[in-house]
Every structure is written in structure tokens, then in C-alpha cells.
Amino acid sequence: MNRIINDPDQVVEDALQGFLKAYPEYYTATENPRVLKTPAAPIAGKVGIVTGGGSGHEPAFLGYVGKNLLDAVAIGEIFSSPTAGAFLDAFKSADGGAGVACLYGNYAGDNMNVKMAIKKATAAGIAVKTVVANDDVASAPASEKEKRRGVAGEILMWKVGAAAAAKGYDLDGVIAAAQKAIDQCRSIGIGLSSCTIPAVGKPNFFIEDGTMEIGIGHHGEPGVEISPIQSASAMAETMLNLVLNDRPLGKGDEVALLISGLGATPVMELYIYYAEIEKRLSARGVAIHRRYVGNYFTSLEMMGVTLTVMKLDDELKALIDVPAQSLGLTQVE
Amino acid sequence: MNRIINDPDQVVEDALQGFLKAYPEYYTATENPRVLKTPAAPIAGKVGIVTGGGSGHEPAFLGYVGKNLLDAVAIGEIFSSPTAGAFLDAFKSADGGAGVACLYGNYAGDNMNVKMAIKKATAAGIAVKTVVANDDVASAPASEKEKRRGVAGEILMWKVGAAAAAKGYDLDGVIAAAQKAIDQCRSIGIGLSSCTIPAVGKPNFFIEDGTMEIGIGHHGEPGVEISPIQSASAMAETMLNLVLNDRPLGKGDEVALLISGLGATPVMELYIYYAEIEKRLSARGVAIHRRYVGNYFTSLEMMGVTLTVMKLDDELKALIDVPAQSLGLTQVE
The missing domain is CATH 3.30.1180.20 (Dihydroxyacetone kinase; domain 2)
Structure with a gap:
């Protein structure tokens, strides 16, 4: 294995240092080392756009944090879901009072952790709604679309959902737009x-x-x-x-x-x-x-x-x- | 060899079709199938910025054709210099009457073909001056800097030279700026x-x-x-x-x-x-x-x-x- 790494168990931490140092215009660290947000987030009155996923898919997921894109991202180990705590902290980082749209991919770990995070966010007074991407036609037949994985279509879902939020759509409107995007x-x-x-x-x-x-x-x-x-x-x-x-x-x-x-x-x-x-x-x-x-x-x-x-x-x-x-x-x- | 190709001898042609179809905002075909230019080129009164090089380095070289970047590019086979004819046609595509800065890398084939192309361009009344990138410190000692290869520093040379042209520098000014860029x-x-x-x-x-x-x-x-x-x-x-x-x-x-x-x-x-x-x-x-x-x-x-x-x-x-x-x-x- 010929690779550009230091400690194989620390690749995510080490890479995050690089992302943070390289692009202060896109990334601000938060108290949770596995959550990055835009410098502008939370934006008062705007629906916050959050996603999360495993590392190793770069530029997904964190590469889509930016202007008119994601407000915050929860970061997992390589090919592993972020924790519920990371999703929760991403919601907190992105919430400007208009609620948060969590637009993520259909994987067991992500589903479980997002669900737990929403429970805590709700208790903390943050409204979170979700769209679960399931665009991969190979992962289940059309009759079982709810079993399909989310793949690169997530990027288009984020683009559309975030643009809707930037245009002033409310939480239900953002969710409807993002859902339409991934449905298509x-x-x-x-x-x-x-x-x-x-x-x-x-x-x-x-x-x-x-x-x-x-x-x-x-x-x-x-x-x-x-x-x-x-x-x-x-x-x-x-x-x-x-x-x-x-x-x-x-x-x-x-x-x-x-x-x-x-x-x-x-x-x-x-x-x-x-x-x-x-x-x-x-x-x-x-x-x-x-x-x-x-x-x-x-x-x-x-x-x-x-x-x-x-x-x-x-x-x-x-x-x-x-x-x-x-x-x-x-x-x- | 597991690759996404059709005829192995036609990969450059096949890829160019894709680039041209995907990004009409960046690329216009010319009469020479191995020369692409921006839709805006030639821009009257602006120094034209040209480079050329072998394929297989994408997004270099053709990926830097665009706004405030390269006006035209000569495209070679994989890891091979473009022909003198391609360089000449790139000069013609880029010349808006203020001359052309050919900013390229120090390789034997490119040196020879650029030299031949300039001879013909001069005969056709197009002023072409060059900067030859030699930023690779590993390729020769500092005492033989003229033997060094051009590598990724070429991108910064193009960025600087093209910005100078966009700002209205004349040909000598553009050349001086690009030369300074690669010297640094x-x-x-x-x-x-x-x-x-x-x-x-x-x-x-x-x-x-x-x-x-x-x-x-x-x-x-x-x-x-x-x-x-x-x-x-x-x-x-x-x-x-x-x-x-x-x-x-x-x-x-x-x-x-x-x-x-x-x-x-x-x-x-x-x-x-x-x-x-x-x-x-x-x-x-x-x-x-x-x-x-x-x-x-x-x-x-x-x-x-x-x-x-x-x-x-x-x-x-x-x-x-x-x-x-x-x-x-x-x-x-």
C-alpha cells in the first residue's frame, strides 16, 4: 500500500487539519472535531443545510460545504457513518432559527444516527426534517425503492436543496425541493x-x-x-x-x-x-x-x-x- | 488494463469530443482537430495566451483554456508534444493583433515544435514570444537550470501571464510577468x-x-x-x-x-x-x-x-x- 499518510488510524483527523488550513473561506472548525461549518453559518432566518457521511469519498461530503451549498457537515471514519453526536452538532451549527434540512444517503448507520440526532435536536428546540437519497438503481428493484442506496445523486440533491434555502424557501419548501431533486x-x-x-x-x-x-x-x-x-x-x-x-x-x-x-x-x-x-x-x-x-x-x-x-x-x-x-x-x- | 476507453489508439480524439460537447462555454473547435480555443478568442487588442503539451495530464493542458486563462491550446498525443502545425494554428486562433505569448514546458519535442511554429507565424505576420517553464528542481542542478523540465508550475505561469494579458499588458509585459512567475x-x-x-x-x-x-x-x-x-x-x-x-x-x-x-x-x-x-x-x-x-x-x-x-x-x-x-x-x- 503506497500512500501519502502518517498514522493509518488518524487519516481523517490529519486530512481535516489540511482542509481547515487550506480553505478558511469555506471551513470553520466547531467544538466537535468531526463537524465543519461555513464561516457564515448559522445564517439567521435561512434554513440550514446539513449532510454527513463516511470519509474517503472526497470531495464528498465536506467538499460541498460552502456558499449556497451545505452549511455544515458531519464527518465519519472512512466508509463509516458519522456519530449521532456529530449529526446533532452539525444541526446546531447550521440552525439559524428556520430549521435544518438534513439531506443524506440511505445507509443503515446514517439512518440510525440521524434518527437519534433528530430526537435530541427536537428536545433542544431545533426543527430538523430529512430527505434520504436513494438514487442507486442497482441496489434494489424499483418496487423496493426505499432500500436503494444514496450515491452521487446526493450532490444534485444538496445543490437543489441549498439553492432553495438560499432563495428563502422555508423548511417544508426546502425539503420538498430536495425530495423532488432526488426523486428525479x-x-x-x-x-x-x-x-x-x-x-x-x-x-x-x-x-x-x-x-x-x-x-x-x-x-x-x-x-x-x-x-x-x-x-x-x-x-x-x-x-x-x-x-x-x-x-x-x-x-x-x-x-x-x-x-x-x-x-x-x-x-x-x-x-x-x-x-x-x-x-x-x-x-x-x-x-x-x-x-x-x-x-x-x-x-x-x-x-x-x-x-x-x-x-x-x-x-x-x-x-x-x-x-x-x-x-x-x-x-x- | 481496466480502463474506460474505446479504441486505445483514439483516446485523445474520443476525449476531445467529450470536452467539446461538455463545455461549449469554454471550448470552441477550430479547423485543426488538435487545437481548441475559447469562444471569445481571438480578442482584439489583447495578447493571446497559448500553451500546448501532451495529453494524459488532464486537466492540464486544455483544462486551463477559459476566461482570464489560456486563449488556445495545442494538443499532443498522450505524453507527446503537439505538432508544430498545432502550435501554429493555436497561435492563429489566439492572435487578436497584439501578439501571442506561448507559455510552455521545457521538453525537447515542445521546444522544437514551438520554434518551427514561430518561424511560420512570424512569416504570417503574427508576433509570438515565449516563456519556457523549468520549475522542476529534480531534473537538473541549479547551475543547469535551462535543462530543467516544466511541471505543475506551468499552471501558475499561465494564471499570471493570462491575468496580465486580461489587465491590458502588452506582449513584452505579459512575457515579463510570466517569466517572473516561473522564475519564482x-x-x-x-x-x-x-x-x-x-x-x-x-x-x-x-x-x-x-x-x-x-x-x-x-x-x-x-x-x-x-x-x-x-x-x-x-x-x-x-x-x-x-x-x-x-x-x-x-x-x-x-x-x-x-x-x-x-x-x-x-x-x-x-x-x-x-x-x-x-x-x-x-x-x-x-x-x-x-x-x-x-x-x-x-x-x-x-x-x-x-x-x-x-x-x-x-x-x-x-x-x-x-x-x-x-x-x-x-x-x-
Whole structure:
């Protein structure tokens, strides 16, 4: 394991020192070392936007703390949920009196800890409502959508929810917008190689050389199929079909598209892939209103790519277009 | 080789289709398929800013085409210089009558092709002047600085040169500013794993597991030392010493810092490394005026990190602070 670390058990702490020192314009420390907030938070009268999740997915989750994005984030160990205490402290850091929207992903640990944190927040007089992202079509059939994991669609959910809050929506309005955003998202990932958690020292799952796993999760959760490695064109075809079978799109529809590398995928390959997706959506008459292509939601040094398609209506278009500024996503105009 | 490609001999063409389709706000195609320009170029009366280089380093080089950044870029095969014809066409695409500053890296192929292109440009009535980046301290001793390679310091050179052009500097002024920028830059890289050019199908150099190569180049050029893998702290110490031995800095100095992953390095590790560098500069009384931490200049899926330190004066500070917008670097405020 050739990596740039000090103590393998302290990688999260050590990395957080770097994030805090590098970007004081985005991050302010709080009394909880596993909670970061924007310098401006809490903003009086604005709905606070909070998320939380395991580390190792950078720039997710903390990279989306910023202007017109997240107000505070709860940070877990690598690939592990933040504690209930961290979620609670993130709520406190983000609450400007208008309540807090906790927009997070559907994982057992996160569900449990968010639930516990909300109980305490409610007792402390902070109104918290949630949206649970479940955009990964590979993780359960459509009939059991509540079992699906949240993956890169979370970024679009945060973008939309935070833009709604910035525009002055109240808590119910923010929750409705974020829920709509994730309801309109479908994602699928493909893994080409595994990754190693430093404290473990060896890969926690395996992908044979020459094969790929369609529908793999961000922590190596099993996908829907292991196949010999295919061309970018065939990967795009397979992945887009899985997404569109679940949420059909056709002529005149407009979408936001997020294509994320999983960490080690060369940037040029993400654009080879983008061209394949664009060609297929274009052939169906689907217009790409906005696209995000890059390493937005990773899994350490895993190779692979995720595809997220969000169908837009006028409200979602207006919200996705609001400028934003953060480490992971800066959008001008 | 598990990769997201179609024809291994067509990866550059295929990727360029994706870049062009994804970001029409940054890229306009030209008659030369290996030259991209901003939609606004050429801008009448503004010095055109051009670079060029091999592919596989994305977002370098083409990712820095944008607002207040590069006007046009010449694109080579993976790890190979663009042709003289591509440089010439990039000059033509960027020239708004005030001449062109060609800011590129010190590699034999680039030197030869830029020279040939300038000869033809001059004959066509376009004034082209150059700055050749040579910021890699590992590639030759200080007494033979003209032999040193250009590495990630090129990004800061482009940023400064392009900001000068945007502010209305004339060609000599732009060249002087870009030359000052690179003269004040020192860089060093460390490699932890190799990479594979798709058309070759196997790594073109090797780094043994458990070892690292200090001073390695962006194409696997040999470094100054192969050692057992060290802690992030020890890597930072070694690399900063190599940089500061070459260009001492002390109390009251201000710098711009660029820390780039080489492709596969997890983002959190770049921040562990940043914290180590920051601590050491801070202890010396050196202030970090601006920092860039991310995958700014990569080598496909290589693991490793580069450190670039640029000493600032008032002019460089003003220029580095000019807002910019591109795929690889968006700077607000």
C-alpha cells in the first residue's frame, strides 16, 4: 500500500487539519472535531443545510460545504457513518432559527444516527426534517425503492436543496425541493478496480483484472453483474439503459447530468464516457441542461465511473442554476 | 488494463469530443482537430495566451483554456508534444493583433515544435514570444537550470501571464510577468505508482510496491532518489527541503502553493500532505497567500503528489488574485 499518510488510524483527523488550513473561506472548525461549518453559518432566518457521511469519498461530503451549498457537515471514519453526536452538532451549527434540512444517503448507520440526532435536536428546540437519497438503481428493484442506496445523486440533491434555502424557501419548501431533486435522480456505478482503507491495509473487495462490476456501490457493495471489461461505448449503453429503464426519458426532456470518477480514473476517460452518454441522450431527444464531469464523489483510489441523470422541471432548472462556491463545486453565472 | 476507453489508439480524439460537447462555454473547435480555443478568442487588442503539451495530464493542458486563462491550446498525443502545425494554428486562433505569448514546458519535442511554429507565424505576420517553464528542481542542478523540465508550475505561469494579458499588458509585459512567475516557482514530484498509456497497454516505468521515487517526472522520468515509502510528514520534509535549498524563503515571504495529485492519489491524502507543508512553511514565517490543492496536473492513473512553491511580490499577488474560469481552475473574488 503506497500512500501519502502518517498514522493509518488518524487519516481523517490529519486530512481535516489540511482542509481547515487550506480553505478558511469555506471551513470553520466547531467544538466537535468531526463537524465543519461555513464561516457564515448559522445564517439567521435561512434554513440550514446539513449532510454527513463516511470519509474517503472526497470531495464528498465536506467538499460541498460552502456558499449556497451545505452549511455544515458531519464527518465519519472512512466508509463509516458519522456519530449521532456529530449529526446533532452539525444541526446546531447550521440552525439559524428556520430549521435544518438534513439531506443524506440511505445507509443503515446514517439512518440510525440521524434518527437519534433528530430526537435530541427536537428536545433542544431545533426543527430538523430529512430527505434520504436513494438514487442507486442497482441496489434494489424499483418496487423496493426505499432500500436503494444514496450515491452521487446526493450532490444534485444538496445543490437543489441549498439553492432553495438560499432563495428563502422555508423548511417544508426546502425539503420538498430536495425530495423532488432526488426523486428525479437515477444513478448507476461501474467499478474497474478496488481500493484500500489505510487502517485495513488491504482491499476490502476485489475486482479481477480484465473484469468490471456493473452496479457496484461506493464501498464495494455487490452490483448487478460482473462482466469482462467492455468498451466505453458498451459501458455507457449498459449503464444508461439501466437508468432509463427505471426512469424513462424522451424527446423534449431536459436533464442535469453528473458523471463522476471513483478516484483513480483518468480525467480524459470521463470525457470519453461523457461523449458516449451525450450521443445516446441526444439521439433520444433529451437535452442536457447542465453537466458536471469530474471526480465529484469518489471511493479512495478506486477506478470506475458513476452516472447520475436528474430530470429537470422549471423549478429544478432554476435551482440547479443558482451560483455556488465550494471546494468540490464552484458554479459561476 | 481496466480502463474506460474505446479504441486505445483514439483516446485523445474520443476525449476531445467529450470536452467539446461538455463545455461549449469554454471550448470552441477550430479547423485543426488538435487545437481548441475559447469562444471569445481571438480578442482584439489583447495578447493571446497559448500553451500546448501532451495529453494524459488532464486537466492540464486544455483544462486551463477559459476566461482570464489560456486563449488556445495545442494538443499532443498522450505524453507527446503537439505538432508544430498545432502550435501554429493555436497561435492563429489566439492572435487578436497584439501578439501571442506561448507559455510552455521545457521538453525537447515542445521546444522544437514551438520554434518551427514561430518561424511560420512570424512569416504570417503574427508576433509570438515565449516563456519556457523549468520549475522542476529534480531534473537538473541549479547551475543547469535551462535543462530543467516544466511541471505543475506551468499552471501558475499561465494564471499570471493570462491575468496580465486580461489587465491590458502588452506582449513584452505579459512575457515579463510570466517569466517572473516561473522564475519564482520551484517544483518537485514524488511517485508512488506508475501508469499505463492505453495504446501501449503496460506501464512505461515501474515503482516497486513499498517504494517511492522522489523527483520523478510527469512521464516517469527518473528522479533523484528511490527510497522505501515514507510517512506524509517525511515526504513533505524531503520535498520542501529540495525546493527551499534551491530557492530559499524566510520570514515575511509570501507564496502561492500548488499541490497536485498525479491522478490516483485520494483527495484526502493531498490534504494530509498540505497540512504537513503548511506547518513547515508557517514555522519558517512564510505566509501562504493562495493555495491550490487538487488534481491540477496529473499523469493518467499515477499515484503521487507534486509540490510547487511560487514566491510572490506585489505584482504577482495582484495577478494571481485575478478571477478566472475554466474546467481546471475557477477562481471567484
